[in-house]
Amino acid sequence: MSSSTKLRTEEMLLNVGPQHPSTHGVFRLIVKIDGETITEAIPVIGYLHRGTEKLAEDLNYTQIIPYTDRMDYIAAMTNNYMMVHTVETLMGLEIPERAEYLRVIVMELQRVASHLLWFGTYLLDLGALSPLLYAFADREKILAFFNELCGARLTYNYMRVGGVKWDAPEGWIEKVKEFVPYMRKQINDYHKLVTGNEVVINRLTGIGVITQEDAINYSLSGVQLRSTGMAWDLRKDAPYSIYDRFKFEVPTETAGDCFARYKIRFREMQESLNIVEQALEQFPKEGEIMAKVPRVLRTPQGEAFTRIEAPRGEIGCYISSNGKDKPYRIKFRRPSFANLQVLPKLVKGQNIADMVAILGSIDIVLGEVDG
Amino acid sequence: MSEEKKKPTPEEKAKAAAAAKAAAEAKRKRMEAGAAQSAQGDASAEAPSNTSEAGTEDIAKAKADAAAKAKAAAAAAKAKAAGETGGDADAKAKAAAAAKAKAQGATGGDDAKAKAAAAAKAKAQGATGGDDAKAKAAAAAKAKAAAAAAAKAKATGGATGAEAEEPKKPSPKQPVLDKIVKVITEKFGTDVLEDSYINELSEHIPTLIVKREKWHEVARFMHDHEELAFDYLSLSLGVDYETYMESLVYLYSYKHRNNVCVKVKVDRDNAKVSSVMDIWAGADWFERETYDLLGITYEGHANMKRILLPDTWVGHPLRKDYVQYDEEV
Numbered sequence: 001m002s003s004s005t006k007l008r009t010e011e012m013l014l015n016v017g018p019q020h021p022s023t024h025g026v027f028r029l030i031v032k033i034d035g036e037t038i039t040e041a042i043p044v045i046g047y048l049h050r051g052t053e054k055l056a057e058d059l060n061y062t063q064i065i066p067y068t069d070r071m072d073y074i075a076a077m078t079n080n081y082m083m084v085h086t087v088e089t090l091m092g093l094e095i096p097e098r099a100e101y102l103r104v105i106v107m108e109l110q111r112v113a114s115h116l117l118w119f120g121t122y123l124l125d126l127g128a129l130s131p132l133l134y135a136f137a138d139r140e141k142i143l144a145f146f147n148e149l150c151g152a153r154l155t156y157n158y159m160r161v162g163g164v165k166w167d168a169p170e171g172w173i174e175k176v177k178e179f180v181p182y183m184r185k186q187i188n189d190y191h192k193l194v195t196g197n198e199v200v201i202n203r204l205t206g207i208g209v210i211t212q213e214d215a216i217n218y219s220l221s222g223v224q225l226r227s228t229g230m231a232w233d234l235r236k237d238a239p240y241s242i243y244d245r246f247k248f249e250v251p252t253e254t255a256g257d258c259f260a261r262y263k264i265r266f267r268e269m270q271e272s273l274n275i276v277e278q279a280l281e282q283f284p285k286e287g288e289i290m291a292k293v294p295r296v297l298r299t300p301q302g303e304a305f306t307r308i309e310a311p312r313g314e315i316g317c318y319i320s321s322n323g324k325d326k327p328y329r330i331k332f333r334r335p336s337f338a339n340l341q342v343l344p345k346l347v348k349g350q351n352i353a354d355m356v357a358i359l360g361s362i363d364i365v366l367g368e369v370d371g
Numbered sequence: 372m373s374e375e376k377k378k379p380t381p382e383e384k385a386k387a388a389a390a391a392k393a394a395a396e397a398k399r400k401r402m403e404a405g406a407a408q409s410a411q412g413d414a415s416a417e418a419p420s421n422t423s424e425a426g427t428e429d430i431a432k433a434k435a436d437a438a439a440k441a442k443a444a445a446a447a448a449k450a451k452a453a454g455e456t457g458g459d460a461d462a463k464a465k466a467a468a469a470a471k472a473k474a475q476g477a478t479g480g481d482d483a484k485a486k487a488a489a490a491a492k493a494k495a496q497g498a499t500g501g502d503d504a505k506a507k508a509a510a511a512a513k514a515k516a517a518a519a520a521a522a523k524a525k526a527t528g529g530a531t532g533a534e535a536e537e538p539k540k541p542s543p544k545q546p547v548l549d550k551i552v553k554v555i556t557e558k559f560g561t562d563v564l565e566d567s568y569i570n571e572l573s574e575h576i577p578t579l580i581v582k583r584e585k586w587h588e589v590a591r592f593m594h595d596h597e598e599l600a601f602d603y604l605s606l607s608l609g610v611d612y613e614t615y616m617e618s619l620v621y622l623y624s625y626k627h628r629n630n631v632c633v634k635v636k637v638d639r640d641n642a643k644v645s646s647v648m649d650i651w652a653g654a655d656w657f658e659r660e661t662y663d664l665l666g667i668t669y670e671g672h673a674n675m676k677r678i679l680l681p682d683t684w685v686g687h688p689l690r691k692d693y694v695q696y697d698e699e700v
Contacts (some may be wrong), residue, residue: 046679054688069570090572216603216625219653232625297599305632306619307605318621319608329689341432341656370679 002365014352015365018047018074022125022356025366029359030344036352041344046113048370060325061087061161061297069155071334072368074117077103077110077146078310082332085240086306086317087161090299098287099163100242104279106158108272112183113142114311115265115272122262122360123194126203131194136276145176161297163290173283180277187269195266203277204259208346208358211256218342221335222313223268224362226252232308246278258361265363298325305333312336312363324362338369542569547629548577555579555589563589570632576621578632586635587645587671588665593622593633594650600626604651609661610638611691618644618667620654637667646672664689 006243017028026047032040052071056064061083066080081103088095095103120135143153150158158165194200211219212228225232233250235243252265253260299321307316313335320329339362347360542548552567576647581589593601601622610617616637623630637644646669648654658669659678666687669675673695677684 031604046677046681049679051688087572187403214652217652219604219651219657232623237628300572302572303570305576306574307604314605316606316621318606318608318619329610331606337656337660338653341653 002208003188003225007035011039014371016355018044023359023366024121024364025369027340027364027366027369029355031347031352031355033352038350038352038355041347041355042339043343044263045340045366045369048366050371052371053332056327056330058326062329064330065159065328066155066157067226067323068332069157071314071332071371072315074237074311074365075110075311076113076130076156076288077106077158078156078308078315080156081107081241082306082308082310082315082317084159084161085308086304086319086349087297087299089306090304090319090321091161091293091297092304093291093293094161095241095291096163096288097242098167098284099289099291101279101283102164102168102289103159104241104243104246105276105283106149106156108275108279109142109145109176111272111311112269112276113139115269116142116310118265118363119190123200124362125356125360126200128194128200131190134190135188138183141183145172145179148172160290162293163288167289173280176276177280178285180273180280184270184273184274187266187273191266195263201259203354203357204262204361205255205257207354208361209255209257210342210346212347213257214342218345219338220313220342221338222309222311223261223264224313224339224342226264228256229254236316238307240306240308243275243357245282246275258357261361261363275318278299294324298323299327307333310335312365312368313339332371336364336366336371337371340364340369384487392445392508542571542575544569544575544577547631551577551579551593551629551631552598553591554596554686557567558592559585559589565636568575573632574583576630576632578634580634580636583637583644586633587647590620590633590645590647590650593631597626600624600629601629602626604647604653604657605630607647607654607657607661608663609689610687611665613691616642616665616667618661620647642667643667643670645670648672663687666690 012033014031015028016031018026023029028047029044030044031038050070052067056067063122065080065083067075068083072079073234091162092281116135116139120132120139123131146156147153148169149172150156160200210218210224210228212225212230215225215230216230221232229252231250231252234240236248236250248271249267251264251271253264256306260366299319301321301323303318305316305318307314309315314333315335316333318329318331318333319327322328343359343362346362350358454524548567548569552564555564563582563585565582567577567579570576570578593599601624603623603625605621605623606619607620610619614641618635618637620633622633635644642665644667646654646658648658648669649671655672655674656678658672659674659676660666662669662672662675663677663679664687676682680688684691688695
């Protein structure tokens with residue numbers, strides 16, 4: 001829209017969502033556009049708010065775990081861990097080795113599954129249908145592993161305060177071992193097929209750029225932060241569980257745009273597979289999967305906040321306890337919620353056609369945004 | 372029906388307190404009776420003291436008692452100094468129970484433990500602490516009771532398997548806390564901080580309680596000052612403690628790799644606190660969420676509206692006295 005040709009434009013309000021496939025759930029965005037340029041975007045959330053924090057105040061700690069599944073339902077394993085980790089920190093529990101390894105294996109497989117789903121749907125947003133079919137086929141293989149382990153494909157309810165609920169069934173470890181090289185090859189193939197595609201490069205480069213300073217100021221974490229050149233990963237920089245035993249890289253890019261986030265997620269899948277491979281090698285032949293915990297879990301009086309690295313960024317749980325078996329107050333730091341608030345800044349001044357590409361690159365899950 | 376559970380009346384509280392007290396008394400009597408039977412054969416401990424009771428056994432007992440008392444008294448004084456009032460009976464009972472349980476864990480010297488527990492209990496009940504102070508009193512009483520029990524066990528020569536706990540080591544994060552407090556008090560004087568301590572339950576995070584009126588200035592300072600440089604806001608939330616509310620932020624400094632938790636106490640009926648959205652842009656939605664669910668108004672926030680619930684919603688659900696509004700009632 002060149003300004004020399006005095007074309008009269010009017011501001012137009014465009015309502016996107018809450019029922020729109022590219023919003024990945026029930027997310028509504030009120031966009032003001034001038035011609036094709038976005039002048040303002042106002043996110044409206046809360047359509048999936050279920051009051052998890054309120055409900056949890058009347059539940060004991062074991063009962064809360066399935067509720068965490070339903071926040072980030074794309075990566076429920078990390079959510080499980082986020083909650084039990086805080087309770088374990090409060091209680092000062094020692095977790096058996098075998099349980100820790102099982103946890104790390106499922107959490108890293110979960111990261112791969114989550115990024116695969118992002119990869120498929122993101123390219124679908126951009127107009128490419130086939131990557132979705134491939135990505136979902138491979139993701140399904142990981143979900144089948146989880147299904148075998150705990151009987152659910154998405155809402156696992158797998159972890160417990162003190163360990164995990166189920167031990168690996170016979171042959172499971174071997175199957176995962178075989179899966180790792182296969183998945184590595186698949187990711188390489190996707191990379192070759194899609195990343196170099198001219199359309200993809202043109203649509204993602206220089207779009208939705210954020211500087212490192214802004215990323216920190218806006219409380220962004222995870223891939224969003226790493227795409228600005230900040231090598232920050234809680235698995236590496238504040239290791240929890242047994243992450244200090246594994247060798248892995250923290251992929252970073254410096255451009256801070258959608259393409260940077262795209263490339264980082266691809267490399268993160270490879271790094272997660274590296275961790276899974278190492279964990280499978282070190283996996284203890286036998287041992288307990290649950291620490292000795294009392295039948296009724298009571299946390300000592302006081303409060304704790306712990307944070308871990310989820311596929312979508314820094315996820316954390318705050319518990320204020322009054323010594324009972326239920327939390328006095330529980331609060332989840334939900335990375336999608338924190339990351340989404342930068343969206344109006346990212347889309348301002350951009351072309352309307354790029355809005356979906358920018359939203360997709362943040363990788364939100366509405367169950368988590370709305371809590 | 373859950374309302375009754377949420378709002379214990381003063382009578383109920385008093386009743387609970389009395390019950391807890393009676394239980395502790397009974398326990399103490401039982402312990403002493405048991406001790407009277409078995410206290411004979413113990414070897415003598417060092418006895419520099421002044422009690423008129425006969426036997427070294429009793430002197431050692433009295434010493435342990437006095438030690439626990441002194442510690443609990445210190446904790447109580449601290450609670451008072453913090454100017455906190457109120458608190459529920461079961462928390463206090465918990466402090467006593469913790470001390471008791473710990474004492475029972477070690478072998479030998481039953482009577483000293485019982486005394487220590489009872490003393491800690493008595494003092495804890497005397498204290499009028501808020502939750503933090505109570506937690507601290509519990510921890511202190513526990514540590515002291517354990518130490519006393521261990522010392523006693525050693526004195527009686529029956530220290531089989533009793534692990535003599537070391538006096539509590541200073542937290543590894545203590546220097547971090549000291550530095551933060553020093554930098555802040557150099558700028559603002561000592562009265563902006565109501566309290567500062569290490570929260571050992573939460574991975575030893577340094578914790579500050581800042582005066583509500585000064586919070587915005589202190590926040591700006593903590594963000595900008597290069598020795599603090601808390602550039603990242605990890606989480607902002609509120610908690611309703613029934614007599615008051617707390618607004619908390621968890622901050623992180625990527626430069627110094629330190630984290631800190633800062634609390635601001637907020638009046639419950641006039642819940643207002645400065646917004647820090649202009650300092651950390653990421654506080655925007657967190658503060659709106661806290662306003663929505665807890666009713667803490669963040670002054671200076673650019674868009675202080677509900678975020679998760681509909682604009683027409685009545686009340687703030689995470690308040691402990693929340694009753695859902697129903698048009699038909």
